[in-house]
Amino acid sequence: MASIKDVASEAGLSVATVSRVLNDHPSVSEDARGRVLAAVQTLGYRPNAVARSLRTDQTRTLGLVISDVMNPYFTELARSVEEEARALGYSVIIGNADERPELQDHHVTTLLDRRIDGLLVSPTDGGSPRMLDAARAGTPMVFVDRWIPGVDVPVVRSDGQTAVRDLVAHLHRLGHRRLAIIAGPAATTTGRERVDAFRAALREHGLELPAAYIGQGDFQADSGRRVTEGFLDLAEPPEVVFAADNLMALGALDAVRARGLRVPDDIALAAFDDIPWFVHTDPPVTAIAQPTGALGRAAVRALVDRIEGRPGESVTLPARLVVRRSCGEPVPPQSPSPVRRSTP
Amino acid sequence: MASIKDVASEAGLSVATVSRVLNDHPSVSEDARGRVLAAVQTLGYRPNAVARSLRTDQTRTLGLVISDVMNPYFTELARSVEEEARALGYSVIIGNADERPELQDHHVTTLLDRRIDGLLVSPTDGGSPRMLDAARAGTPMVFVDRWIPGVDVPVVRSDGQTAVRDLVAHLHRLGHRRLAIIAGPAATTTGRERVDAFRAALREHGLELPAAYIGQGDFQADSGRRVTEGFLDLAEPPEVVFAADNLMALGALDAVRARGLRVPDDIALAAFDDIPWFVHTDPPVTAIAQPTGALGRAAVRALVDRIEGRPGESVTLPARLVVRRSCGEPVPPQSPSPVRRSTP
DNA sequence: CTGAAAGCGCTTACAG
DNA sequence: CTGAAAGCGCTTACAG
Numbered sequence: 001m002a003s004i005k006d007v008a009s010e011a012g013l014s015v016a017t018v019s020r021v022l023n024d025h026p027s028v029s030e031d032a033r034g035r036v037l038a039a040v041q042t043l044g045y046r047p048n049a050v051a052r053s054l055r056t057d058q059t060r061t062l063g064l065v066i067s068d069v070m071n072p073y074f075t076e077l078a079r080s081v082e083e084e085a086r087a088l089g090y091s092v093i094i095g096n097a098d099e100r101p102e103l104q105d106h107h108v109t110t111l112l113d114r115r116i117d118g119l120l121v122s123p124t125d126g127g128s129p130r131m132l133d134a135a136r137a138g139t140p141m142v143f144v145d146r147w148i149p150g151v152d153v154p155v156v157r158s159d160g161q162t163a164v165r166d167l168v169a170h171l172h173r174l175g176h177r178r179l180a181i182i183a184g185p186a187a188t189t190t191g192r193e194r195v196d197a198f199r200a201a202l203r204e205h206g207l208e209l210p211a212a213y214i215g216q217g218d219f220q221a222d223s224g225r226r227v228t229e230g231f232l233d234l235a236e237p238p239e240v241v242f243a244a245d246n247l248m249a250l251g252a253l254d255a256v257r258a259r260g261l262r263v264p265d266d267i268a269l270a271a272f273d274d275i276p277w278f279v280h281t282d283p284p285v286t287a288i289a290q291p292t293g294a295l296g297r298a299a300v301r302a303l304v305d306r307i308e309g310r311p312g313e314s315v316t317l318p319a320r321l322v323v324r325r326s327c328g329e330p331v332p333p334q335s336p337s338p339v340r341r342s343t344p
Numbered sequence: 345m346a347s348i349k350d351v352a353s354e355a356g357l358s359v360a361t362v363s364r365v366l367n368d369h370p371s372v373s374e375d376a377r378g379r380v381l382a383a384v385q386t387l388g389y390r391p392n393a394v395a396r397s398l399r400t401d402q403t404r405t406l407g408l409v410i411s412d413v414m415n416p417y418f419t420e421l422a423r424s425v426e427e428e429a430r431a432l433g434y435s436v437i438i439g440n441a442d443e444r445p446e447l448q449d450h451h452v453t454t455l456l457d458r459r460i461d462g463l464l465v466s467p468t469d470g471g472s473p474r475m476l477d478a479a480r481a482g483t484p485m486v487f488v489d490r491w492i493p494g495v496d497v498p499v500v501r502s503d504g505q506t507a508v509r510d511l512v513a514h515l516h517r518l519g520h521r522r523l524a525i526i527a528g529p530a531a532t533t534t535g536r537e538r539v540d541a542f543r544a545a546l547r548e549h550g551l552e553l554p555a556a557y558i559g560q561g562d563f564q565a566d567s568g569r570r571v572t573e574g575f576l577d578l579a580e581p582p583e584v585v586f587a588a589d590n591l592m593a594l595g596a597l598d599a600v601r602a603r604g605l606r607v608p609d610d611i612a613l614a615a616f617d618d619i620p621w622f623v624h625t626d627p628p629v630t631a632i633a634q635p636t637g638a639l640g641r642a643a644v645r646a647l648v649d650r651i652e653g654r655p656g657e658s659v660t661l662p663a664r665l666v667v668r669r670s671c672g673e674p675v676p677p678q679s680p681s682p683v684r685r686s687t688p
Numbered sequence: 689c690t691g692a693a694a695g696c697g698c699t700t701a702c703a704g
Numbered sequence: 705c706t707g708a709a710a711g712c713g714c715t716t717a718c719a720g
Contacts, residue, residue, distance in 0.1 A: 001481075003697055014707045019699055027705055044477065049457040050397045051697035054712050059394065075419055082440060091454055093437050096426060110435055113393040133388070137345075221620070253624045276565070280597045282626035347713055358691045363715055371689055395713035398696050 002043040010039035022047060053115065062092045062303060063111035065104055065121040067146065067188075068219065069096040071247050073273040073292060074122070077144065080296030081120060088304050090117070099185075099218055101125040108134065118303045122146045125187040140306035144299040146188045154306070154314040156299040157189075158290040160272060161197045166321040167270055167288060168201035171240055174328050176268060180213035180238035182227045182248045191219075194244045194272055213238055217248045224251025232259060232267070240268040240327060246275050249285060264328035274322050284324035291317045346387040354383035366391060397459065406436045406647060407455035409448055409465040411490065411532075412563065413440040415591050417617040417636060418466070421488065424640030425464060432648050434461070443529075443562055445469040452478065462647045466490045469531040484650035488643040490532045498650070498658040500643040501533075502634040504616065505541045510665040511614055511632060512545035515584055518672050520612060524557035524582035526571045526592045535563075538588045538616055557582055561592045568595025576603060576611070584612040584671060590619050593629060608672035618666050628668035635661045 004022075008015040013032055020028045021036040039045070053059045062085050066074050078094055085092045093116065095107025104121075105128040111119060112130070118140035121131065127148040135141050135151050147155040171179060181198050184191030199209040212234060215227030224243055228251065231237055243249035249271035256263055263269050263283055271278070274289035298315045305312035348366075352359045357376055364372045365380040383389070397403045406429050410418050422438055429436045437460065439451025448465075449472040455463060456474070462484035465475065471492040479485050479495050491499040515523060525542050528535030543553040556578060559571030568587055572595065575581055587593035593615035600607055607613050607627060615622070618633035642659045649656035 005697080015698080016700080016707055016709095017705085020706090023699080025700095029705055032705075046453070046457055048398075048459060048697055050394055050403065050459050051712090052699075053394045054392075054398050054696090054714085055698045055700085057712075070419060070423055072416075075414060079413055079440065086450075091437075091458075093435070096423065106430075109390070113390055114435075115392060115394050250620060250624070257624070276594060277621040277625065280594070280601070280626060281621065281624045282628075284626075349713080359714080360691055360693095360716080361689085364690090367715080369716095373689055376689075392713055395696090396715080398698085398712090399714045399716085401696075 001048075002045045003048070004045075006043055007036065007039045007045050010043060011035040057115075058117055059115050060090050061114070061116045062090050062300070063095065063107075063114075063116040063119045063121075064092050065095045065097055065107045065111065065119065065123075067097055067104075067122050067124050068099050068247075069094065071219070071245065071273075072275045073246060073290065074145075076292045077122075077296045080293040081144075081300055084297040084300040085304075088300065090300075090304065092120075097124045099124050099220060101128060104128060105130055112139070118142075118307045120144055120299055120303055123148055123188065125185070127151065140303060140312075142299055142303045142306065142312065144295060146190050149189070154302045154312050156295055156302055156315045157317075158295055158319045159316050160194060160288055160290070160319040161200075163288040163319040163321045164194065164197040165201045165204070167242070167286070168198065168205065170286075170321065170323060171268070171270070171327055172205045172207075174268075176239045176327070177207060178213070178236065178238045179207065179209070179240045179242065180215065180231050181209070182215045182217045182224050182241060182243045182252065184217060184219045184244045184248075186216075188219075191244065198242060217244065217251075219245045219247060221247045221251035221254070224248030225255045226251070228252040228255035232256075232261070237267065240270065243269070243271045246271050246273040246278075246287070249287075253281065263326050268327040270327055272319075278322075278324065281326075283326050285326045286324045287322050288319050289322050290319045345392075346389045347392070348389075350387055351380065351383045351389050354387060355379040401459075402461055403459050404434050405458070405460045406434050406644070407439065407451075407458075407460040407463045407465075408436050409439045409441055409451050409455065409463065409467075411441055411466050411468050412443050412591075413438065415563070415589065415617075416619045417590060417634065418489075420636045421466075421640045424637040425488075425644055428641040428644040429648075432644065434644075434648065436464075441468045443468050443564060445472060448472060449474055456483070462486075462651045464488055464643055464647055467492055467532065469529070471495065484647060484656075486643055486647045486650065486656065488639060490534050493533070498646045498656050500639055500646055500659045501661075502639055502663045503660050504538060504632055504634070504663040505544075507632040507663040507665045508538065508541040509545045509548070511586070511630070512542065512549065514630075514665065514667060515612070515614070515671055516549045516551075518612075520583045520671070521551060522557070522580065522583045523551065523553070524559065524575050524585050525553070526559045526561045526568050526585060526587045526596065528561060528563045528588045528592075530560075532563075535588070542586060561588065561595075563589045563591060565591045565595035565598070568592030569599045570595070572596040572599035576600075576605070581611065584614065587613070587615045590615050590617040590622075590631070593631075597625065607670050612671040614671055616663075622666075622668065625670075627670050629670045630668045631666050632663050633666050634663045 004015045008018045018036050021033045082092050097104035104124045108131050122145040141153045143155040183195045217223035217227050271287045274287040278285040302312040348359045352362045362380050365377045426436050441448035448468045452475050466489040485497045487499040527539045561567035615631045618631040622629040646656040
């Protein structure tokens with residue numbers, strides 16, 4: 001592969017001059033520029049980004065350590081992150097933690113070894129030492145979706161409190177009184193917050209959230225299945241199951257179906273995170289939609305701000321309730337909500 | 345950030361010796377090893393992968409240029425690729441082409457500039473010049489899922505011919521005679537092959553595939569919606585719509601639903617690519633399942649073989665029909681197929 | 689077993 | 705405007 005030296009000799013100039021035209025440095029003669037460009041053309045030369053990074057100490061690359069790429073919510077988040085990063089001239093390397101702390105650690109380490117310019121992370125747990133060290137050492141970093149309290153890093157997330165309240169009000173109005181939740185891991189903020197919001201909302205209606213109605217999941221489908229089976233085995237099963245993410249809702253649907261029961265007749269279901277398929281499931285699933293694309297874009301902007309020496313602030317965007325039919329409600333009066341890739 | 349020099353002076357040794365213990369070179373004294381390791385420990389030193397790559401001319405990184413990450417099939421493919429790569433000691437950088445040739449080109453260029461050791465691609469079109477040049481120049485490369493004829497690169501893919509034949513036989517048995525297809529882009533192999541397989545299978549039953557029953561899609565949901573609307577507007581609409589991927593099937597469901605029609609009563613639906621949600625859609629969707637995880641793993645193995653100087657062969661794995669209820673069939677006698685992340 | 693030195697492909701003060 | 709040279713952080717023949 002041709003190097004800058006080859007271009008220099010082809011153009012009859014020094015590598016310094018070649019480098020200058022490649023980097024749009026102002027002081028280059030038109031003649032030199034022309035000869036360099038021609039040489040680049042004939043040799044099919046492309047600068048070696050590795051060498052450039054070593055020299056300039058910047059890779060123009062962002063690392064994104066995400067909890068689980070197979071989760072449609074995170075897939076969309078990753079996509080919007082990459083789009084915004086590209087628009088700002090950065091590439092992104094995704095590390096899929098698969099909800100496993102040791103995998104998350106592996107990716108953080110690998111990314112740091114590669115000297116990425118900044119790190120976007122949605123922590124799977126309370127924060128690995130490696131990650132906390134990096135934050136303390138001043139690596140530009142921002143948390144997306146999930147965050148770690150006590151760490152001085154901006155966080156870009158969605159606030160589901162109002163939407164959860166709307167959901168509970170909706171359920172209450174439909175006559176449901178025994179409400180259960182499939183929670184995410186207590187080590188994650190979203191795992192805790194959604195339960196807290198749910199409990200607080202129930203309290204507003206004078207309702208309790210008994211321990212038996214809090215199932216411990218891990219944001220993956222299998223756990224939704226397992227927890228739902230447990231609920232159905234209860235002497236007094238809940239009337240509604242609220243899954244704290246879309247994959248656990250999938251698992252819940254599997255479990256209900258495996259028993260030959262029906263949603264919402266035998267048990268109602270709602271989910272945190274909306275996905276296009278929820279429009280077509282049997283029945284369509286009532287869900288809380290996050291402004292996923294906007295979150296990803298805001299996170300990148302905050303991170304790039306940090307990288308380039310600007311403040312880089314935390315952002316909280318509201319989520320909203322999308323009522324469909326999985327809780328037993330009649331079809332809403334307005335026309336069916338259209339499917340779209342991202343929530344506005 | 346500490347460099348190898350810092351470690352050397354901390355340990356009272358040369359950088360050469362430090363490098364040797366870091367790379368497990370045999371000729372290092374136990375004493376030296378101990379001192380280096382201690383220095384590494386106290387400084388929290390991590391080797392700079394950028395510098396190492398420049399020197400060794402290998403990045404231990406694979407590039408994966410994928411047609412569309414938001415498509416669950418490709419998400420799963422990407423996931424299995426990353427897993428297998430990690431097991432073999434490689435990282436992977438994903439470039440999402442979003443079915444747009446110019447974006448594909450952008451990623452191929454970026455990846456090549458970063459000097460990835462090998463490229464895995466699922467081409468969006470007939471092949472960009474940059475990609476063909478790279479292949480010709482000897483960049484280790486393998487095609488996954490889609491490929492470009494005439495280019496000397498191994499291809500790892502799934503053969504859906506038999507499954508499509510099974511599907512058509514199944515449809516014919518159910519009495520359907522007017523079968524339509526929502527095709528993928530003609531520039532892609534999967535876009536063409538699936539139509540060809542469908543047409544060939546129809547012929548075996550003495551059926552035609554009229555031009556009006558071939559809708560041109562682009563593997564994205566919107567196109568499935570648009571094409572389906574066209575089918576429904578026909579004087580003699582088809583009895584079955586076969587979507588060449590799962591996103592176009594989603595679009596087709598949207599279109600049917602928007603008209604107030606029902607699947608399969610008013611029109612039957614089948615899809616290429618199976619996803620967990622198809623079990624829970626209304627009705628459950630009959631689909632052709634690819635061995636996605638196995639494809640991803642085989643592709644990585646073939647690529648790493650090439651990188652490390654071994655042959656690296658093409659692999660073709662069979663897809664299989666999964667009958668559910670979207671074509672009007674009665675519930676199959678066996679128990680409902682369980683949901684799983686990957687098809688065996 | 690260990691170290692001095694060259695070199696990977698760039699960029700960028702420093703002179704001229 | 706242009707070039708010679710230093711240096712980014714490593715690895716690896718080459719001596720000893």
